[in-house]
Amino acid sequence: MGLLSGYRVVEVSMLLNGASTAMMLADLGADVIKLESPRLGDYLRIDETRYLHQQANRNKRSIAVDLATSGGQEVLRRLIATADVFVTNATGNRTAKLGVSYEQLRAHRADIVYCQNTGFGATGPYADLPVHGQMMDALAGARPVTLDEDDLTRPAGGAVSWPSLSIGGEGTATGAIYAAFHIAAALARRERTGEGCYLDVAAATAVAANAWTAVAALLNQPEVAAAVADPAQRRGVARYQWYETSDHKFVLFCPEERRFWTAFCALTGRDDLVDQVYGEDLRREVQAIMRTRTLAEWMEVAIEHRLPIGPAHAGIDEVAADPQITARRLLIPGRDAEGDEIVYIGQPVLVDGTATPEPRPAPEHGADTDAVLRELGYEADAISRLATDHVTTAEHVEDDFIALNVHARPDR
Template sequence: MSDLLRGVRVLELATLLNGSTVGTLLGDLGADVIKIESPFLGDYIRDIGGSVSPHNSPSHIQANKHKRSLTLNLREERGRELFWRLHATADVFIDGNLVGVADRLGVGYEEQRRRKPGIVYCQYTGYGAQGPYASIPTHGMMMEALAGAQPTVVDADGAARVLPGPPVPPPIQRDLRSGGEATAAGAIHAAFHVAAALVQRDRTGEGAYIDVSAAAGVVANAWIAATFTMNDHLISDRADLPDPDVAGSDWVKYQFYAAADGKVVLFACIEHKFWDRFCAAAGRPDLIEHKDASLAADFAAGNVWLRQQLQDIIVKHDAAYWVDLAAREDIPIGPAPRTISEVAEDRQMRQLGIFHRAPDPTGNEWTYIGEPAIVAGQPYRVQRPAPGHGEHTDELLADLGVTASELARLKADGIV
């Protein structure tokens, strides 16, 4: 984590990955994130998708890092009284529930705003808090399906199935088909809108209500494909547009090539200056003339002969040779790891520090996914491992002035 949101307190009322992922990102930026859970059933992501130890699933360890856990029974008046005392110290409220749930508990946006006009309230759900689908509970693949990211066909026997994508090794394939992509896609937009709302609050004193849909987040992150598809009928000059039916498979200058060591590089010399530079550096100046000078970017689509020439050139050396050449000569050629392990071992990815080693809740050294942004002078760190259910209840209530005897009564009565 960095310290960019140091001093900002976030209350998170969420289970599973939607609201929890927003809190994770804000925690990555240094916010103090307090996860509010029912005393009877906490965030059951702890028990989904395998476990490292009891109630410590990989998803929980990643999605709930940095946070403290407080159990509060919001269905009881005494629980809500404690909530409002904590709320007075908060800057942000993350609501990962369907619209109306927090209202029925008596802690919805209007009541929060009445008590604290500067509160930044972010509702993050699969389908959004308005519209005909707002009341539908969702899981990740539902969010992707609404965004068209889970394309399906119906077989002759009437069974529906998801269209297979390109062959992907199991560690990556599992991630892409889990639905986690959607929750992460929307969470990014939720987090940066929260940060922007905090700037507005500091300027005007007014908070904000932010309604974020994970499905819409998937569309926003896939804006290139969505933009071209929705406006295809307005594009008059199609000279350098690829055939949508082949989608890059017959591109030559923007293509994957196997190197001598069996690893793969992605060749991307579509601008003429890069093509010329590559041909010279590779000792093949005779290939420079094989370009369409009328195009700003030449993909050389369908040029079978040229593709074979490039394959014959690339296969003469290991992948590292070509990547080093690219760095030295200013040429767009990059590595294309085929497994998550290869990604983690890549020298550039190691430098970026996206994979971060730190203790998990049981003290094991865990590989966390960190932040893609590097803040100068603020190296990434995990504030604390993901919490146990209600792990920090005693200390948080003590901070609110609750005495030991009062805490004992609250626990006995099922309030915390």
């Protein structure tokens, strides 16, 4: 059983902010019911972004209900009466137009935990703006750009490093983590007080909050941040540095504490380096030492002698093959709803020593409509009437998404 087994979550969202939030809860065992329009549903399912749908909507059930109809609103009322959590990424007053605002849902479940996870948040001057993923990162200063001589922009700066705001992560993923954390906390409070609450999550500010170590330095000790970021000073940093191994892999070696540095010098027969701390010559000496062993051999040394040496992988293939990643079962082989092989990205937490189990495949649009309606007390004839009245079926397919530029990554 998952940590949230027994809780029911209703999700009304498109693309990733709401879906990835509910994914976190579904992975922990919550019964997540994704309520979608029968006309279009979540167009994350289109071919170009289906890989995102398969991840963000795993372990969920999908029902197709038109909330613009009286029959759809009745289904919603019954569903919310059974729910513990409601998740949406609808912006501004869009929730009220759909009949899913916090005030509207509280009338049917007074202790509902309501989470509105949007790009810029539900308050503030930008609250009503439509937002796609990198807009969240850009507002948080995580995607700086500059203008080239050809009058086209390009990413500014070099590699992502501390104390850069770029360390805050990607908005839809980072915002979902903060949202799920606060939902779990709200459920814990509800167990004590019987009270629900309204959670207003801004994914853009989640990115900035996630970069808190950099933000704290830049705002409170800018002289330290400037010194760390200075390339000239970084060149002389030898005891917190990347090094190449004999098999042309890389490690990050961080013997900042003297005991680790002393042990390393003794193990490598270089006691003459013990009192050295800084300088390019020292870096070159350590680089020469690191080229005497392969990455795997250095990791054996690190494990045996408890040294702060870790792999610095160059891509997903190296990450996936790493024995630590494999042992933690982050990447889970499985199958999608069509039976094709897929790799799921699991949660980074083991619960009682157990990693994320293989997820249930993401549902097709409306796949669980009849089953959920039966759970809500609808008889067979009532279910048929809902379909005939186009509450749960579509007369036509919306074409709003036709103008979507899939080459611009419609993944948020």
